Amino acid sequence: MTTDIKSLDTAQLQALDRDHHLHPFTDALLLGQEGARVISRAEGVYLWDTDGNKMLDAMAGLWCVNVGYGRKELAEVAFKQMQELPYYNAFFKTTHAPVVDLARLIAQVSPAHMNHVFFCGSGSEANDTVLRMVRHFWDVKGKPAKKTIISRVNAYHGSTVAGASLGGMTWMHEQGDLPIPGIVHIDQPYWYKEGGDLTPEAFGVKAAQALETKILELGEDNVAAFIAEPIQGAGGVIVPPSTYWPEIKRILDKYDILLVVDEVICGFGRTGEWFGSDFYDLKPDLMSIAKGLSSGYLPIGGVVVGDRVAQTLVDEGGEFNHGYTYSGHPVDAAVAAANIRILLDEGIVERVRDETGPYLQKRWRELADHPLVGEVRGVGLVGALELTNDKGARTCFDDKGSTGTMCRDFCNKAGLVMRATGDTMIISPPLVITHEEIDELLMKARQALDLTAKELGIM
Numbered sequence: 001m002t003t004d005i006k007s008l009d010t011a012q013l014q015a016l017d018r019d020h021h022l023h024p025f026t027d028a029l030l031l032g033q034e035g036a037r038v039i040s041r042a043e044g045v046y047l048w049d050t051d052g053n054k055m056l057d058a059m060a061g062l063w064c065v066n067v068g069y070g071r072k073e074l075a076e077v078a079f080k081q082m083q084e085l086p087y088y089n090a091f092f093k094t095t096h097a098p099v100v101d102l103a104r105l106i107a108q109v110s111p112a113h114m115n116h117v118f119f120c121g122s123g124s125e126a127n128d129t130v131l132r133m134v135r136h137f138w139d140v141k142g143k144p145a146k147k148t149i150i151s152r153v154n155a156y157h158g159s160t161v162a163g164a165s166l167g168g169m170t171w172m173h174e175q176g177d178l179p180i181p182g183i184v185h186i187d188q189p190y191w192y193k194e195g196g197d198l199t200p201e202a203f204g205v206k207a208a209q210a211l212e213t214k215i216l217e218l219g220e221d222n223v224a225a226f227i228a229e230p231i232q233g234a235g236g237v238i239v240p241p242s243t244y245w246p247e248i249k250r251i252l253d254k255y256d257i258l259l260v261v262d263e264v265i266c267g268f269g270r271t272g273e274w275f276g277s278d279f280y281d282l283k284p285d286l287m288s289i290a291k292g293l294s295s296g297y298l299p300i301g302g303v304v305v306g307d308r309v310a311q312t313l314v315d316e317g318g319e320f321n322h323g324y325t326y327s328g329h330p331v332d333a334a335v336a337a338a339n340i341r342i343l344l345d346e347g348i349v350e351r352v353r354d355e356t357g358p359y360l361q362k363r364w365r366e367l368a369d370h371p372l373v374g375e376v377r378g379v380g381l382v383g384a385l386e387l388t389n390d391k392g393a394r395t396c397f398d399d400k401g402s403t404g405t406m407c408r409d410f411c412n413k414a415g416l417v418m419r420a421t422g423d424t425m426i427i428s429p430p431l432v433i434t435h436e437e438i439d440e441l442l443m444k445a446r447q448a449l450d451l452t453a454k455e456l457g458i459m
């Protein structure tokens, strides 16, 4: 127990990991047999493992390292804040400068009508907060029957009980008897897999109208909110048809139902705008944030609250019986504020909008000619490829995602971290990625696609 962990080699670390560490979203038995990949350091868009392999991280960790790895200034801010005030809470009428600074910065970069933030430790906690906040809001408004939240099949809203219930992943619902009552799911705007013979535009309207059908079925007076990611992330980077969000907005304006936009992935520059809500002009009532908020350097999340809800809660809400020990943690807040200042000072969001986003999307779309690729899509610095064995027919392999896993493993061998969701390959690189690094990403992705196609006998 006293050996310095730094003196252990890869195999020793893997053995200890297997014996003592239960991983998230992992088959423990399989991992124990194969051994975990041990990551040791990172810089810019690159990772290194303990065997010395260098990889281009086209997932920015888990969609979060927006300003790239190795930012010494963030480490220094944390070091200073820990010495000055490592912890104090924001319960019981107290506050501190770092959380005030972060709240005003978030209000500055958020849509104009959103000026308040409730802090928590993660995206899941943000969505747990959303559930309680919208129901509390309607109680205060004298409409306690407005309880049900409408979400979407294949949405991802986190892994806590409320997060996984709001999410639409049936394989997550199966463990833990979810969803909890009061949450229902409508179909997703996934044209490639579910659009049938409709054009993307016609399908977008149809998918949005499922919301109206559900509202009428439940009764407007029983519906509290609709929650959605601007672009579904973990579900497979599903970019909705252009007609989808305008129709959703039309429906929400017609009925008195709150719009909650889960910005955990799209927030802080991913689409080339500060928020997906800016990209699609959504004017939400609430936004869940996490991930890019601190670029993953420390765990922090929050709910950005629009003026309508905030004013009601402030003026009439009384005490909100909700909060976390680490709500507005001073070190997390100081680092998140410094992260936002990096995004502002270096003009990173504008660069994604005007330069690196369009360049990545142009190069990414070149993969459409590959025999294994059925569709290429993306916005800003997020993208997806649909793998297919019948180009043009929008079919997928019926092998439960093993083609995607094969392609992902070839990516890893080529020195590229790309993720597979079933047979959908997805990327979400750090927002600081350069043109040369985008070229490298594309070269390696094509290499992995070629190897996958050869393995399958398609090329």
Ligand SMILES: *Cc1c(COP(=O)(O)O)cnc(C)c1O
Pocket (backbone or CB within 6 Å): 063, 121, 122, 123, 124, 125, 127, 156, 157, 158, 159, 229, 233, 234, 262, 263, 264, 265, 290, 291, 301
């Ligand atoms: C990752 C994610 C979450 C959950 O965030 P955690 O910090 O993992 O709890 C919620 N919503 C979306 C859209 C996400 O991508």
